[in-house]
Amino acid sequence: MSLESGPRGGPVLIVGSVALDTVRTPFGEVSEALGGSASYAATAASFFCPVRVVAVVGEDFPEENVARLAGREVDLGGLQRAPGRTFRWQGYYEYDLSQAHTVSTELNVFESFRPRLPEEYRSSPYVFLANIDPGLQLAVLDQLHRPRLVACDTMNFWIERAPEKVLEVLARVDIALMNDAEARQLCGEANLIAAARRILNCGPGVVLIKKGEHGALMMSHESCFAAASYPLEEVRDPTGAGDAFAGGLLGYLARTGEEGDEVLRRAAVCGAVMASYAVEDFSLGRLLELTPEEIAERYHEIVAMTRCGRL
Amino acid sequence: MSLESGPRGGPVLIVGSVALDTVRTPFGEVSEALGGSASYAATAASFFCPVRVVAVVGEDFPEENVARLAGREVDLGGLQRAPGRTFRWQGYYEYDLSQAHTVSTELNVFESFRPRLPEEYRSSPYVFLANIDPGLQLAVLDQLHRPRLVACDTMNFWIERAPEKVLEVLARVDIALMNDAEARQLCGEANLIAAARRILNCGPGVVLIKKGEHGALMMSHESCFAAASYPLEEVRDPTGAGDAFAGGLLGYLARTGEEGDEVLRRAAVCGAVMASYAVEDFSLGRLLELTPEEIAERYHEIVAMTRCGRL
Numbered sequence: 001m002s003l004e005s006g007p008r009g010g011p012v013l014i015v016g017s018v019a020l021d022t023v024r025t026p027f028g029e030v031s032e033a034l035g036g037s038a039s040y041a042a043t044a045a046s047f048f049c050p051v052r053v054v055a056v057v058g059e060d061f062p063e064e065n066v067a068r069l070a071g072r073e074v075d076l077g078g079l080q081r082a083p084g085r086t087f088r089w090q091g092y093y094e095y096d097l098s099q100a101h102t103v104s105t106e107l108n109v110f111e112s113f114r115p116r117l118p119e120e121y122r123s124s125p126y127v128f129l130a131n132i133d134p135g136l137q138l139a140v141l142d143q144l145h146r147p148r149l150v151a152c153d154t155m156n157f158w159i160e161r162a163p164e165k166v167l168e169v170l171a172r173v174d175i176a177l178m179n180d181a182e183a184r185q186l187c188g189e190a191n192l193i194a195a196a197r198r199i200l201n202c203g204p205g206v207v208l209i210k211k212g213e214h215g216a217l218m219m220s221h222e223s224c225f226a227a228a229s230y231p232l233e234e235v236r237d238p239t240g241a242g243d244a245f246a247g248g249l250l251g252y253l254a255r256t257g258e259e260g261d262e263v264l265r266r267a268a269v270c271g272a273v274m275a276s277y278a279v280e281d282f283s284l285g286r287l288l289e290l291t292p293e294e295i296a297e298r299y300h301e302i303v304a305m306t307r308c309g310r311l
Numbered sequence: 312m313s314l315e316s317g318p319r320g321g322p323v324l325i326v327g328s329v330a331l332d333t334v335r336t337p338f339g340e341v342s343e344a345l346g347g348s349a350s351y352a353a354t355a356a357s358f359f360c361p362v363r364v365v366a367v368v369g370e371d372f373p374e375e376n377v378a379r380l381a382g383r384e385v386d387l388g389g390l391q392r393a394p395g396r397t398f399r400w401q402g403y404y405e406y407d408l409s410q411a412h413t414v415s416t417e418l419n420v421f422e423s424f425r426p427r428l429p430e431e432y433r434s435s436p437y438v439f440l441a442n443i444d445p446g447l448q449l450a451v452l453d454q455l456h457r458p459r460l461v462a463c464d465t466m467n468f469w470i471e472r473a474p475e476k477v478l479e480v481l482a483r484v485d486i487a488l489m490n491d492a493e494a495r496q497l498c499g500e501a502n503l504i505a506a507a508r509r510i511l512n513c514g515p516g517v518v519l520i521k522k523g524e525h526g527a528l529m530m531s532h533e534s535c536f537a538a539a540s541y542p543l544e545e546v547r548d549p550t551g552a553g554d555a556f557a558g559g560l561l562g563y564l565a566r567t568g569e570e571g572d573e574v575l576r577r578a579a580v581c582g583a584v585m586a587s588y589a590v591e592d593f594s595l596g597r598l599l600e601l602t603p604e605e606i607a608e609r610y611h612e613i614v615a616m617t618r619c620g621r622l
Contacts, residue, residue: 001622096501190407192524193542213503214525215537226526226616228537231504265619299622305537306617308576311312311610 003292010049010254016130033283037130040240044247044274049254054078058086082109126254134165151175171203230276248274314603321360321565327441335403344594348441351551355558355585365389369397393420437565445476462486482514541587559585
């Protein structure tokens, strides 16, 4: 499949956050840069298929950021503008980039965000419920009309505060994404394979556990796939890696329209590709300048990294 | 290749420790059970090729443990018996099995161990220098006569106390094995890929970084291979996993006699197979009852876990 023909198939609906991020890492910093789970996921998915976004921003949201997403031909018909300030996150990463340290979170307009799906969005065949309040994720599910495939993400914040709501969401989606620490936390289980099995037993047909530099583990009741991560010698900013992963995964599935283990494996590698590019620069810097050729090249490099013959 | 024809090729010489381990994990405990890097590595390698061991035990070392290793047809001509007590390690693992907590280490006869290679061992074509004092590893290297391939392992203890000696060993071996935390520590570098690159620049043609549940990363100047770990839902005792990995790796290389990236990849998966069996039970419990069919079966399961088609 060549990506050079532009986005096809889908569309994929992405519901999540659009934020202004202030981030510092050992490699630099940015202030009030475009961020949020929906921004990363939508940009990543847009290389594969048409994308629709439902999110909220405040009156202060810079028009140039709208232009950035629109420039990727992301449909922003569901981007609500609410009175007040845009959601802001400030954080930093130490030398070991594996953990984000939050300095401040200003929910602002996000506090009263109620996702309303435009009528034409309700029959979107592919849906990604990015990391937001699981109560809102459920409200989105209630508005959907027979989607082909729904994936969700979550985070430690919701697992601690509303575990039963998280489980309610899991019971209603096809693919559950989360990172390894979150999977262990949700299940109270140190063994990641046992945790993945428990999550599967909550309802989703597929669980996809993101492990940062260690790649991703995708499990269904029948199959287990280990996607390698691209071996980057410099990670400038890990923010948004998981959302870019989800965007690549959903975007590829939506583009092909295929089902089953084989396409899920290829989609997971597309996720790993988009995550690896996302972390090469701050904000959406690298994703926005990416080419279809670069995506294909890295895809094949990652697949080649695990190639192995018979005993 | 079928392993059912028994060990072939090689032989591989293994220099390391033979110990009596007292270990507690959330899944049980053992007292003074057969352990030590050479025991694990030799047992794992013995399924692939003839094995020779150089190590030391005390007067109290139970004859049944000698019989266990000899039962795997491991050549114990280099197993020295010294006056005093055998090396003992006592430790435990918490619920999260990723880290060993040491309760006590009694070096005993190991304190004055000076590896002496029997004359016929000096021309061993394959050599594994398991985790011992790097000064002793250098002393072994000095006794070798034109080996085809030498691999070494080390640990945080030596990286802290004798980093320059560790680097001296690395400069003289073909394959450097260590775990991810040790690679980061040795290089003072949080990025594992950058750390692996630095280790390559110290001399070895291949660096193999063991990452436990996350598999292993093998890098040379030309290639990068990610071996998946077998998805075990229950790990009873992680002790010796790294040594079993090394044994499988070296054993496979010695059996085939081949060189290059392709055989190294297959050998790394053999390492992952042997590590996964090692952790299924305490001490050498599972490795000693393993069959060639089980090794082949898990090998193909691990390879299937990373199979992925074109974009």
